[in-house]
Each structure stands twice: as C-alpha cells, then as structure tokens.
Amino acid sequence: MELIHILDIAGTFAFAVSGAFRAVKYEMDILGIAVLAMATGVGGGMIRDLLLGATPPVALTDTSYILICLAGAAAVFFAAPKIARRWDVLMAADAVGLSVFAAIGATKAEAYGAVPLTVAMMAMITACGGGVIRDLLSREIPAILTTGFYASAALLGGFMFVLLGQFQCSEGLRIFITISFTLITRIVALRFKLNLPRVKALHASPSEIARAHRENGRK
Known part of the structure; x- marks a missing residue:
C-alpha cells in the first residue's frame, strides 16, 4: 500500500495545482x-x-495532505507560466490522481460496509468532489457536468472494483485493476475527445413551449 499512498499524495498535488490555476x-x-x-x-x-x-476526515488528521496542497498553491503562485507550459504532464498526473482516488474511495466505502452502488458513488465523489467544490467557489458550473469523460471514468472504476469483488479477487489486485481501468478509460476519453450524449438547448423555456403548444391547439 506504500505505492498507493505515494500515488495518493501525487494525485493530491496535481489536483491542488489545478485548483490553484482556477484561482x-x-x-x-x-x-x-x-x-x-x-x-x-x-x-x-x-x-x-x-x-x-x-x-x-483523514485530511484533518494527517497534515501531510494540507501541506501538499499548500505546496501546489505555492508552486502555481511563483511559477504559473512555467507550469502552464507543461500542462500536458499535469493532465497526465491528474488522470493518475483521478484513478487512484477512485480506487481509494471504493476501498474505504466497502470497508465501512457500504452497498455496491454506494461503493461506486464514493469512488466518483472521492475523485471528483474537490473539483466540484472548486468550480462552485469560483462561480462556475461544475466541469464534470459539462465536459470530458471524467466523473464517468471514476464511476465506472468504482463499478469495476465492485465487480471484481464478486470473483473473490484480493484487495490489492482489485485496487490495481481499478486504477488501471479508470486510467485507461480517462486517457482514451482525452485522446479521442469522448463525451456523454447531450441534450441540445431548447429555443425557449419548457413553460413557454407548452403555452405555445396549447395556443396552437386552440386554433
């Protein structure tokens, strides 16, 4: 699990840097x-x-997480232009962080006796919750709801963790496969610019459309 902890710290740093760039x-x-x-x-x-x-929460009992976040903030404050030029590297680190957080979230949820659906949801929340808070604080629609196959990759990773449990796989193997599956899913989505289906914007509000339909029906 030492490797998982290292990846967890790396993912925390990558997420912190992305949050700092939003600021x-x-x-x-x-x-x-x-x-x-x-x-x-x-x-x-x-x-x-x-x-x-x-x-x-563990972030309030293990100060290393807060210090890592502050380090990411300091890095952006003092070297934002240099970091921005390596944004592709940061996106790769972000994908790793997403995958590790999804696996960690699923593992912890199962340890607390959560049902399978909740396990998958905790994988997604662990991986994406911070980004949602970031977007709300900066008064933006959460990016996970509008762009990229991001939350979906974490959710699918959570379901993969649950599925592997049905085959009596060891926890270590389940974590490794979940991380790999989520990472590959995210990278493929980035490479081919995959998105979930969307609904095209309506030309008017639903109430206006319904009123116009009723009026046309009377004619």
Missing part, C-alpha cells in the same frame, strides 16, 4: 489560490469521509 484565472490573491488548491486537493476525500461517518 489564477480569476486573478485571486495568494489566499484565494491556497483555498482553491486545498478545496480541490482534499475536498473529495473529506466529503466521502463525512458521508461514510469516518470522522474526523
């Missing part, structure tokens, strides 16, 4: 950068722990 986009001060970095880096794990009743 830079809106020209926030150093406090704003730190807040968004921490929210993105540990927000998903904290939501998961609170929902599972695993209190206090």
Whole structure:
C-alpha cells in the first residue's frame, strides 16, 4: 500500500495545482489560490469521509495532505507560466490522481460496509468532489457536468472494483485493476475527445413551449 499512498499524495498535488490555476484565472490573491488548491486537493476525500461517518476526515488528521496542497498553491503562485507550459504532464498526473482516488474511495466505502452502488458513488465523489467544490467557489458550473469523460471514468472504476469483488479477487489486485481501468478509460476519453450524449438547448423555456403548444391547439 506504500505505492498507493505515494500515488495518493501525487494525485493530491496535481489536483491542488489545478485548483490553484482556477484561482489564477480569476486573478485571486495568494489566499484565494491556497483555498482553491486545498478545496480541490482534499475536498473529495473529506466529503466521502463525512458521508461514510469516518470522522474526523483523514485530511484533518494527517497534515501531510494540507501541506501538499499548500505546496501546489505555492508552486502555481511563483511559477504559473512555467507550469502552464507543461500542462500536458499535469493532465497526465491528474488522470493518475483521478484513478487512484477512485480506487481509494471504493476501498474505504466497502470497508465501512457500504452497498455496491454506494461503493461506486464514493469512488466518483472521492475523485471528483474537490473539483466540484472548486468550480462552485469560483462561480462556475461544475466541469464534470459539462465536459470530458471524467466523473464517468471514476464511476465506472468504482463499478469495476465492485465487480471484481464478486470473483473473490484480493484487495490489492482489485485496487490495481481499478486504477488501471479508470486510467485507461480517462486517457482514451482525452485522446479521442469522448463525451456523454447531450441534450441540445431548447429555443425557449419548457413553460413557454407548452403555452405555445396549447395556443396552437386552440386554433
């Protein structure tokens, strides 16, 4: 599990950096950068722990997570242009973080006796919850709801973890396969720009459309 912890720390740093860049986009001060970095880096794990009743959340008892987030914030504050030029590397690290967080979320949920559907949902929440908090704090529609095969990859990874449990696989093997499956799914989605189906915007609100339909029916 030492490797998982290392990947967890790396994923936390990558998420923190992505949160800090969102703060830079809106020209926030150093406090704003730190807040968004921490929210993105540990927000998903904290939501998961609170929902599972695993209190206090691990991010509040292991200071290394907060320090990693602050390190990511400092890196962006002092070297944003240099980091931006290697955004492709950061996206790769982000994909790894997503995959590891999904596996960790599923593992912890199962350890707390969650049902299979909840296990998969905790995988998604752990991987994506921080990004949702980041977007809400910056007054944006959460990116996971509009772009990319992101939350979907984490959710599918959670279901993969559950499925492997039906075959009596060891926990270590289940974690490894879940990480690999989620990572491959995310990379393929990035490579081929995959998205879930969308509904095209209506030309008017549903109430206006219904009213126009009733009026046309009377004619």
